[in-house]
Amino acid sequence: MAFCKDFNARTQKYKADTPMQVTLTAYTDKTFEFVVKSPSVSWFLKTAAGIETASGLAGHSVVSSLTLRHVYEIAKLKQSDPFCKHLAIEALCKSIIGTANSMGIEIVKDL
Structure with missing residues (x-):
């Protein structure tokens, strides 16, 4: 209980x-x-992009686009995790961008 x-x-x-x-x-x-x-980065990316599954051909097909603002907001949420507190926000953003690229989600400056 x-x-x-x-x-x-x-x-x-x-x-x-x-x-x-x-x-x-x-x-x-x-x-x-x-x-x-907190939830995984891939869950945040799929939720923000409005998709259910990532691309099967990452690097060849783009399933959605997100802005740098989305990446920054996800990084701020992930920074509250006990295991990510020591990481700089820039490092988290780079990691999230890498995950997005591997999922077939394009990161753009503005939509």
């Missing part, structure tokens, strides 16, 4: 249909720790 209360308290800022990664550590004395991470 304690897990459910803690989990609901930590995840109330997310919409009900948002996928999350949770790392749960349970101990033999019935205590636990868990870390809630």
Whole structure:
């Protein structure tokens, strides 16, 4: 019961249909720790682009386009993750652009 209360308290800022990664550590004395991470970059990109699947031929076919503003907003959200706090926003943006390119999503300055 304690897990459910803690989990609901930590995840109330997310919409009900948002996928999350949770790392749960349970101990033999019935205590636990868990870390809630934000959704994956690919989920954010697909949601922002309005697509359900990425391109099967990345680099050859473009399925959608996003602006640098989208990339920056996703990077700000990902920077709140415990494992990404130490990364600069520029590094996160470059990583997100690389992921978008591998999914067949073009990053443009303005739409």
